[in-house]
Amino acid sequence: MDKDGAERLRVDIPTRAPLESLTARLLDRQGRPLAIPVTLSQREEAGVRYATGEVVLSPLALGDYLVEIALGPGQRPETIVVAFRMVP
DSSP: OOOOOOOOEEEEESSOOOOSEEEEEEEEETSSSOOOEEEEEEEEOOOOOOOEEEEEEETTOEEEEEEEEEETTTTTTEEEEEEEOOOO
16 A cells, blocks of 8 residues: 555566666456556666556456556567456
């Protein structure tokens, strides 16, 4: 839970170089995009650069979800998918 009381999921992906592009979206278990935003940021910590995606969990029902983050140089970004499950 963060300072505003909202529970969030945070995904940190270590990267080697500054990112030219960084996009993310939340998907349902069938891979369909949902209208819930993924907040993106970049940071450097102890000499390691991270791409970070955060999702507020309160609008989600019980079930399986995917966070898809595309990062990298120009026209050929690398796509990383992280699965998570909302449980009671």
